[in-house]
Each structure stands twice: as structure tokens, then as C-alpha cells.
Amino acid sequence: MPATTTFADKPTLLGAKVLLRPVRPEEDLPMLRVMLNDPDVLRYTSDAYTPVAPAWDEAMERRITDWYTTRNDQPDRLDLIVVDRATGRGVGEVVLNEWDEPNRACNLRIALGPDGRDRGLGTEAVRLLTDHALRALGLNRVSLSVYAFNERGRRAYEKAGFQVEGVRRQVLRWGDEWIDDIDMAALADHWT
Numbered sequence: 514m515p516a517t518t519t520f521a522d523k524p525t526l527l528g529a530k531v532l533l534r535p536v537r538p539e540e541d542l543p544m545l546r547v548m549l550n551d552p553d554v555l556r557y558t559s560d561a562y563t564p565v566a567p568a569w570d571e572a573m574e575r576r577i578t579d580w581y582t583t584r585n586d587q588p589d590r591l592d593l594i595v596v597d598r599a600t601g602r603g604v605g606e607v608v609l610n611e612w613d614e615p616n617r618a619c620n621l622r623i624a625l626g627p628d629g630r631d632r633g634l635g636t637e638a639v640r641l642l643t644d645h646a647l648r649a650l651g652l653n654r655v656s657l658s659v660y661a662f663n664e665r666g667r668r669a670y671e672k673a674g675f676q677v678e679g680v681r682r683q684v685l686r687w688g689d690e691w692i693d694d695i696d697m698a699a700l701a702d703h704w705t
């Protein structure tokens with residue numbers, strides 16, 4: 514394990530299809546606004562039924578701008594923009610958060626907007642950032658959860674090297690349906 518594991522450094526990570534880099538608010542905010550209003554992102558990342566995007570008022574704009582202009586100052590989490598190398602454009606974000614320092618563990622989350630999906634970018638972004646967490650930062654465990662109705666997400670995580678650990682049943686009420694939440698993780702000693 515490195516002597517000082519820290520999330521304060523904001524690296525740029527290069528893959529074949531994607532580059533992960535720190536947030537550049539002015540450049541990235543237009544893409545992030547589209548991503549946050551996208552029906553798939555709302556469906557698969559909301560913790561409550563959100564069939565349509567909430568109204569985008571001034572307060573929301575301020576909240577989002579404040580959020581993304583402060584991501585690079587956070588010492589306990591790592592927020593990176595996923596850039597499609599084919600176009601040089603940002604298509605979404607991938608994040609390590611919920612750092613559990615004594616147990617060398619954290620959570621991973623990802624959301625890609627409509628321009629970034631279904632071309633293998635998500636799988637590679639998850640793999641790159643997990644590799645950074647387990648090898649460069651010396652963490653032992655990266656975990657995440659994915660709603661059972663998000664089959665694309667689950668498949669992408671499996672391809673990236675995550676394994677299912679369990680199912681929390683009926684976690685989300687989506688319209689008139691109950692949706693399970695699947696817990697997955699990648700561990701350092703199984704990581705290749």
C-alpha cells in the first residue's frame with residue numbers, strides 16, 4: 514500500500530477509449546446539465562421515483578454550479594470527468610466516494626449522458642478508476658450498488674471486474690413496482 518493514501522490528488526487516467534480527468538466547471542457544466550436531466554440517469558441513479566426531471570430553477574443551477582466548482586477541492590473523494598477520446602468531449606462522470614479510511618474501502622458511482630453510452634466507455638471508465646483505487650491508492654475494496662432493472666449497468670460492472678455480493682430486496686418504489694438493489698464489489702487480492 515502507498516505510504517499515504519489520499520483522495521486529494523486529482524489524477525488524469527488514460528485508457529484506450531476514455532480519458533478520466535478532473536472537473537473543469539466552465540467546460541463541463543453544459544454536458545453535466547444534460548446528463549443530470551437525462552431519463553436513464555434519473556431512472557438508474559435516483560433514490561426515489563423520478564419519472565421526469567425536477568424543474569431546473571435558479572436554486573438548482575446554483576446548487577449544481579457550487580457542487581461542480583468544488584469537486585477538485587475535496588480531500589476525501591475523487592470526482593473525474595469521463596472524456597470520450599474519439600471526440601475529446603466529456604460524456605459523464607465517475608466518482609470514488611464514501612471513503613472508509615481504516616478499512617481501506619470506498620464506493621464507486623458512474624453516470625454517462627446519452628452521448629456516452631453503449632460503446633464500452635462506461636466499462637472502461639469503471640475499470641480504470643477501480644484500478645487506480647486498488648493499485649495506486651492501495652485500497653482493498655471498492656463497492657457499489659446497482660438497481661436490478663439496470664441490466665446494462667450490472668453487465669458493465671461485471672465486465673469491469675466486479676462481483677455480486679448480495680441483493681437488498683424491494684429497496685426502490687418505482688411507479689407501481691418494487692425494485693431490488695444489487696451489491697457488488699472488487700477486491701484488491703482478486704484484481705488483475
Ligand SMILES: CC(C)(COP(=O)(O)OP(=O)(O)OC[C@H]1O[C@@H](n2cnc3c(N)ncnc32)[C@H](O)[C@@H]1OP(=O)(O)O)[C@@H](O)C(=O)NCCC(=O)NCCS
Binds near residue numbers: 629636663
Ligand atoms: C451504466 C453505464 C455506466 C454503462 O456504461 P456503457 O458505456 O453504457 O456500457 P458498456 O457499453 O460499457 O457496456 C454495457 C454492456 O451491457 C450490455 N447491455 C446493454 N443493455 C442491456 C440490457 N438491457 N440487458 C443486458 N445487457 C445489456 C451491453 O451489450 C454491454 O455488454 P457487452 O459488451 O457484453 O455487449 C451507462 O450506461 C450509464 O451511465 N447509464 C445511465 C446511468 C446509470 O445507469 N448509472 C449507473 C447507476 S448504478
